Amino acid sequence: xxxxxxxxEGNYRIINDSPVIQLYGLTEDGKRVCVxxxxxxxxxxxxxxxxxxxEGITASQTGREIRIVxxxxxxxxxxxxxxxAVKAFTRLPGDVAVLREEMKKMxxxxxxxxxxxxxxxxxxxxxxxxLCEADGExxxxxxxxxxxxxxxxxxxxxxAAKPKILAFDIETNHQEGRMPVPEEDPVIMIGFAGxxxxxxxxxxRFRTSLDYVEFVDSEAALINRFKKVIExxxxxxxxxxxxxxxxxxxxxxxxxxxxxxxxxxxDGSAIKYxxxxxxxxxxxxxxxxxxxxxxxxxxxxxxSTSSYDLNSIASxxxxxxxxxxxxxxxxxxxxxxxxxxxxxxEYNLKDAELTLKLAQKILPGVxxxxxxxxxxxxxxxxxxFSQLVEWYLMKRAQEFNELIPNxxxxxxxxxxxxxxxMGGFVYEPSPGLYKDITVLDFRSLYPSIISTHNISPDxxxxxxxxxxxxxxxxxxxxxxxxxxxxxxxxxxxxxxxxRIKDMMAKSEDKMLKARQEALKTVANAMYGYMGFFAAxxxxxxxxxxxxxxxxxxxxxxxNEAKQQGFSVLYADTDSVFLVLDKKTRExxxxxxxxxxxxxxxxxxxxxxxxxxxxxxxxxxxxxQGAKKRYALINEEGTIKIRGFETVRRNTAPIAKETQEKIxxxxxxxxxxxxxxxYLMQTLEKLRKKKIPKDKVVIQTQLQxxxxxxxxxxxxxxxAKKMREMGKPVPPGTAIRFVVVQGKDRxxxxxxxxxxxxxxxxxxxxxxxxxxxxxxxxxxxxVGYNIKEIIRGKYQSRLDGFLKK
DNA sequence: ACCTACCGGGG
DNA sequence: GTGTACGGTAGGT
Numbered sequence: 001x002x003x004x005x006x007x008x009e010g011n012y013r014i015i016n017d018s019p020v021i022q023l024y025g026l027t028e029d030g031k032r033v034c035v036x037x038x039x040x041x042x043x044x045x046x047x048x049x050x051x052x053x054x055e056g057i058t059a060s061q062t063g064r065e066i067r068i069v070x071x072x073x074x075x076x077x078x079x080x081x082x083x084x085a086v087k088a089f090t091r092l093p094g095d096v097a098v099l100r101e102e103m104k105k106m107x108x109x110x111x112x113x114x115x116x117x118x119x120x121x122x123x124x125x126x127x128x129x130x131l132c133e134a135d136g137e138x139x140x141x142x143x144x145x146x147x148x149x150x151x152x153x154x155x156x157x158x159x160a161a162k163p164k165i166l167a168f169d170i171e172t173n174h175q176e177g178r179m180p181v182p183e184e185d186p187v188i189m190i191g192f193a194g195x196x197x198x199x200x201x202x203x204x205r206f207r208t209s210l211d212y213v214e215f216v217d218s219e220a221a222l223i224n225r226f227k228k229v230i231e232x233x234x235x236x237x238x239x240x241x242x243x244x245x246x247x248x249x250x251x252x253x254x255x256x257x258x259x260x261x262x263x264x265x266x267d268g269s270a271i272k273y274x275x276x277x278x279x280x281x282x283x284x285x286x287x288x289x290x291x292x293x294x295x296x297x298x299x300x301x302x303x304s305t306s307s308y309d310l311n312s313i314a315s316x317x318x319x320x321x322x323x324x325x326x327x328x329x330x331x332x333x334x335x336x337x338x339x340x341x342x343x344x345x346e347y348n349l350k351d352a353e354l355t356l357k358l359a360q361k362i363l364p365g366v367x368x369x370x371x372x373x374x375x376x377x378x379x380x381x382x383x384x385f386s387q388l389v390e391w392y393l394m395k396r397a398q399e400f401n402e403l404i405p406n407x408x409x410x411x412x413x414x415x416x417x418x419x420x421x422m423g424g425f426v427y428e429p430s431p432g433l434y435k436d437i438t439v440l441d442f443r444s445l446y447p448s449i450i451s452t453h454n455i456s457p458d459x460x461x462x463x464x465x466x467x468x469x470x471x472x473x474x475x476x477x478x479x480x481x482x483x484x485x486x487x488x489x490x491x492x493x494x495x496x497x498x499r500i501k502d503m504m505a506k507s508e509d510k511m512l513k514a515r516q517e518a519l520k521t522v523a524n525a526m527y528g529y530m531g532f533f534a535a536x537x538x539x540x541x542x543x544x545x546x547x548x549x550x551x552x553x554x555x556x557x558x559n560e561a562k563q564q565g566f567s568v569l570y571a572d573t574d575s576v577f578l579v580l581d582k583k584t585r586e587x588x589x590x591x592x593x594x595x596x597x598x599x600x601x602x603x604x605x606x607x608x609x610x611x612x613x614x615x616x617x618x619x620x621x622x623x624q625g626a627k628k629r630y631a632l633i634n635e636e637g638t639i640k641i642r643g644f645e646t647v648r649r650n651t652a653p654i655a656k657e658t659q660e661k662i663x664x665x666x667x668x669x670x671x672x673x674x675x676x677x678y679l680m681q682t683l684e685k686l687r688k689k690k691i692p693k694d695k696v697v698i699q700t701q702l703q704x705x706x707x708x709x710x711x712x713x714x715x716x717x718x719a720k721k722m723r724e725m726g727k728p729v730p731p732g733t734a735i736r737f738v739v740v741q742g743k744d745r746x747x748x749x750x751x752x753x754x755x756x757x758x759x760x761x762x763x764x765x766x767x768x769x770x771x772x773x774x775x776x777x778x779x780x781x782v783g784y785n786i787k788e789i790i791r792g793k794y795q796s797r798l799d800g801f802l803k804k
Numbered sequence: 805a806c807c808t809a810c811c812g813g814g815g
Numbered sequence: 816g817t818g819t820a821c822g823g824t825a826g827g828t
Contacts, residue, residue, distance in 0.1 A: 042817070096817040113817055172815055180815050188815095246814035277821065292813060309813065327815060384820075407818095534820065650811070650825090703810070711808055711827050746826070769825090 003134045003148050005033050006161030007126065008236055009285055009376050010117045012093070019093055021120050023153065024266055024285035025132070026161060026236060027146070032266060034285065035134045037150040040120050041069075042093040044100065044112035045403055046086040047078060054086055059102040066095045077402045078110075080458025080484070085110075085403065110403045114394070121374055122395050124153065128376040129367055131157045145266050145285075160367050163287070166194045166235035167356035168226075170247045171348050173334050174327070178734050182253035186219045188334055190226050191348035193356040194233055200345045201225050204337045213345050220258040223251065230264050235286065237377075239359035241310050241351070242292040244382075248281035249273065280382055287377045291358045294366060294381045298388075298521065314354045317361055323350040364514030372493075372518055385525035386532045392522055393489065393537060400485045402458070405536040416533035421544045424573025425551040427558060429616035429630070431783065434569060434579055437632065438588040439608040441575035442553065444494060444520070446527035449549045451491040452601030456484025457530070457539040471545035472552040478545070486526065486537065493523040494602060550574065557595055557605065564591055570616060570630070575608065585610060609634060615783055631782065654695040655770040658682050662775050672782040679775060679786070680793075686766055689759030693738065696761045697753050698770075702733045714739070714750040721752065739765045 005025035012021050019042065023035040046054050051071040058067040068088045076085040090096055093116035100112035114122075126132060134150035171189045174180040189202035201214045203222045216222050230238065240247045248271060255262050263270045266285025274280040281288055296308050305312040311322045325347045333340045370380045373388055374395040383391070394404050408416065442448070449455065453471070455478055462479035470477045478484070483491075497519040504512050529535050531543035550573060557576050558568050566588070570577040578588060588607075595605050614632040632640045658679065665675040685691050700715035706723060709716050715735040722729050729735075737750040741762045749762060767790075776786045 044817075090817090093817055098817090100817075111817085115817060119817080170815090174815055178815095185815085242813040245812095250814085274819085276819095278819070296813080307812085330815075387820080407820095700810075709809085713809070713826060716809095 001135075001137060003033070003035070003136070003138075003150075004028055004156065005035065005132055005134070007128050007130065007132050008161065008163065008287055009378060010121065010128070011284060012116055012120075014092065018091065019116060021117065022267075023132070023134075023150075026163075028131075031146055032144065032234065032285070033146045033148055034266065035132075035136075035148045035150045035153060036139075037134070037136075037153055040116075040123075041089045042091070042096050042116060042119075043087055043089045044096050045076065045110040046088055046103070047076075047108035047110055047403065048083055049086045049107055050084070051086050054088055054103070054107070057099065057103060059098045061098050066090070066098050068099065075401075077400060077458070079402075079405070080456075080462070080479075080482075083403075110406060113407065114404070118375060118379075118391075121376075122398065126153065126155045127158075127371055127374050129160045129163075129370050130155050131159045131161075158371065160371065161236070163236035163363075164195070164234070165237045165239055165289075165356060165359050165363070166192060166197070166230065166233050167239040167352050167359055168192050168243075168247070169240065169348060169351040169355060170250060171344060172250065173331060176328075176331060180250075182250050187222060187251065187254050188219075189345060189348050190222060191345075191352035192229060192233075193349065193352035194235065197233060198349060198353070199229065200349050201229075202341070202345065204334065204341065206337055206339045206341045208339070208342045208345070210342060210345060212349060213342075219254065220260060223255050223258065223260050223262075226251070227260075227262065227264055230286075237287045237289050237359065237363075238283065239289045239291055239355055241355045241358070242290065243288070244274075244280045244290040244293055248288075249279065252281075278382070280378075282378060289359055289366070289377065289381055291355055291362065294362055295358070297382070297384055298369075299362070299365070310351060310354060314358065318354065318357050320354060320357070322354065323347045364511050365517055368511070368515045368518035369521065372522055385521070386529050386535060388522055389525045389529040390536060393486070396489050397485070400488075402485055407536055408534060408538065413533045416538060416540075419540060421531070421540065421547065422551075423547055425554050425571065426573070427568060427571035427576075429570035429577070431616055433783070434614050434616065435612065436580040437569060437611045437614045438578045438580060438585060439575055439611070440557070440578065440588070440592055440605055441608045443604045443606045444523060445550055445553070445574035446546055447490050447494050447523040448602040448604065449546050449553075450526060451487055451494060452603055453545070453549060454478045454480070454484050454487045455542050455545055456486040456488075457537050457542060459484035459487065460539065460541055472548045474541070474545050474548050476541045476545060486530070486542075490523055490526050491602070493519050493526075497523065553599075553603065560595060561591065566591065577614075611635075650698060650700045651774065652696050652698050652766060652770045654682070654686070654691055654766065655774040657695070658771050659774040659778070662778055666778065666782055672779075672784065675782070676779070676784055676789070679771075679779075682771065683767055683790070686771065687763050689761070689763070691759075691761070691766075693753060693756065693758050693761070696738055696766055697736050698739070699734050699736050702729060702731055702735050704731050712747055714747040717747040718750050718752060 005027050007023055007025045009024045010022065012019050018038065021037045021040050025033050027033050051073055054068060055071055058065055060066065069091055070089045072087040074085050074087055076083055090099060096112050100109050103109050132153055133156045134148060134153045136148060136150040139147045139149045169191045170187050172180040172187050173185045189200055191200045192198065198212045199214060200212055201216060201222055203216050203218055205215050216225050252262060252273065261270050265283050269284045272282045292308065295313060300308065303316055305316050314320050323346055325343050330344065366377055366381050369388065370377050373380050373391045375391050397404050459479035461476050465477065465480045468477040468480050497516045500512050500516040527543060527546055530537060530539045532538065554571055554574065558571055561568055561576065561578055566578045566583060567581055568576060569579050580588065592605050592607060611632040611634050614630060616630045661678055662675045665671055665678060702715060702719050706716060706719050706729065714737060718735050718737045719729045736753050738753055738756045739746060739762050740749050740751050740756060740760055742749045772786055779786045
């Protein structure tokens with residue numbers, strides 16, 4: 001019989017000494033299914049070898065003999081050249097790595113580091129989230145999941161599943177003045193939000209009229225209830241905000257304390273945790289989508305906020321904010337079981353709801369990326385740009401009969417990192433205020449160069465076209481007879497995107513928008529990928545050629561514009577800013593069209609926009625190139641600012657507050673004089689020691705034992721002092737200090753807050769190292785050089801003093 | 805100039 | 816699990 005299902009996640013297990021692929025999915029009527037398929041064999045490639053060379057090779061691992069079970073002889077392409085290659089099969093997926101290590105000294109071993117389940121998706125041309133069909137029989141197995149033994153599985157259409165999302169968020173208690181630590185502070189409540197479901201569970205009772213609050217008797221009961229809710233709700237996607245880094249690891253630590261297993265997998269398995277910075281929490285058969293992970297990796301660049309906390313992200317992406325509560329009071333409220341806990345339940349639910357809305361918002365984009373890249377959502381939503389590109393290329397390589405190159409070894413990557421090359425062309429603006437600015441830019445500049453000039457690691461310096469024209473100012477050329485692998489796939493991406501954009505003109509389908517965004521994401525990352533030190537398809541001469549063509553095209557536009565009587569204000573890589581003066585906007589458009597007539601292939605100049613006013617700052621930093629620093633106002637009054645970043649946690653509150661206030665005055669009130677005045681007042685208050693002590697306290701976390709520090713930073717010096725005073729300072733302690741006056745190093749001038757009196761702080765340090773750095777770039781954008789203004793003020797005071 | 809430690813997100 | 820990976824900044828040396 002045949003079974004249709006939407007594929008969500010994949011896995012494999014070993015049964016009777018051979019691997020069985022497991023495909024978790026949903027039937028068309030929404031039932032959970034696990035399709036099991038035998039017969040997919042692990043294999044790898046040996047380049048420039050014959051079957052007889054490799055057939056007898058064995059290795060042993062813990063006493064077991066590992067061997068190549070059979071071979072096939074093939075002709076394969078490797079960087080555009082044909083080779084003979086042996087496809088070597090093994091019994092178990094893990095055998096591949098053992099044989100690879102054994103053979104890599106004698107042979108060029110390829111494709112021996114690709115996870116078995118990912119290999120399956122690539123080879124079978126099965127895309128997660130799409131509708132698939134399996135031919136086989138249901139197997140008698142207990143439980144809520146339908147098990148189905150498949151003889152063959154294939155994809156039947158591009159239709160994507162409509163997965164059910166359940167968002168959750170945990171709240172914990174904490175000790176005064178620090179973040180919660182799982183060794184000591186319990187989880188006190190867990191909130192859920194689904195499409196028609198909301199709930200907050202907590203384990204201390206209080207009076208409330210909230211209908212979604214449910215009480216249990218202990219933290220252990222809370223964790224068990226958490227598991228039960230997931231079992232009842234049967235989500236396809238479980239979503240959290242930073243749940244890879246906080247909620248799941250925290251829950252695990254607390255569950256371990258009570259010896260509770262977080263076995264919420266479809267097959268009854270526990271959550272699997274990754275380690276280190278890229279820690280992730282994986283649930284078998286259910287997609288764990290950490291909204292934060294995807295947003296910071298893939299969409300952060302298109303957002304204007306520079307901090308990615310839930311409140312900032314929700315306010316920019318949803319126009320909503322978190323409920324605000326006072327966390328300082330939580331320990332007391334929790335201890336006393338006060339009715340004020342109700343506010344925390346509301347806070348908890350709101351966070352879960354915002355997470356749900358964000359998950360729903362990013363879902364179309366994630367779905368499209370999954371369909372392009374061809375790997376499961378759990379993986380794709382955690383991939384960096386280079387990984388997205390690489391998995392897409394690995395999927396497409398088989399169509400070209402190309403072998404997937406190996407990842408570079410350590411020596412190779414570190415050597416690659418030392419190589420630099422010239423980037424885009426920057427035409428520096430003269431600082432000032434300008435009127436009537438027209439911005440033209442190349443539509444997908446680098447992708448269209450790659451396609452138009454056939455730039456690809458397999459077409460470079462080919463033997464068949466030695467007389468081909470070389471890239472501008474480069475010594476290499478690209479084949480003119482055969483289209484390259486990367487040039488072809490990028491052309492597909494760009495053409496598909498343009499087709500979708502045409503369709504979008506006629507319809508407002510949300511999926512179309514997401515699809516073209518996803519295509520753009522992958523296409524735009526291709527250039528960076530070829531220059532990325534850890535890339536399989538790394539190609540330095542390719543990226544050098546791409547940027548050299550880029551500089552050539554933008555310079556051509558600049559020269560032409562000047563000849564036509566436009567004044568060129570600024571240009572950077574792919575865009576040109578023209579000041580109209582006596583020219584009209586129509587003339588600018590005509591100029592653009594004329595340029596387009598002369599451009600080859602996919603190259604195209606576009607009309608980006610018109611801005612009535614703009615402010616430009618030229619910022620040459622220590623001989624480096626000019627940085628992108630400007631602010632533009634469009635006809636709707638929207639301000640576009642480029643080139644400054646906000647302060648971090650370990651800066652003093654006074655610096656944070658001043659920056660926030662000044663950003664507000666400039667962006668909302670558009671009054672730079674007022675902003676400057678505000679800064680001056682703040683600096684004056686600093687000078688007169690009028691800033692309260694708690695606004696100059698800097699807080700830094702001690703990350704390890706004091707003894708294991710080599711360099712003694714200010715907070716380490718303070719930690720030592722605290723220890724001498726008999727206070728315990730374990731790793732993780734938040735060290736608070738104030739910098740006082742003196743000529744010594746900063747660390748010698750750091751004091752415990754309770755040691756210093758009000759006003760006993762170093763004005764110069766807080767002025768020059770805290771407040772000014774946090775605002776100077778903002779002022780540069782509107783044309784004020786804060787350091788000089790202050791020096792000028794000081795100078796004039798000095799002048800006045802001398803005159804007397 | 806180079807090296808080392810820290811932050812981010814989370815309560 | 817046929818593994819797998821940050822990127823930028825401040826302060827010290």
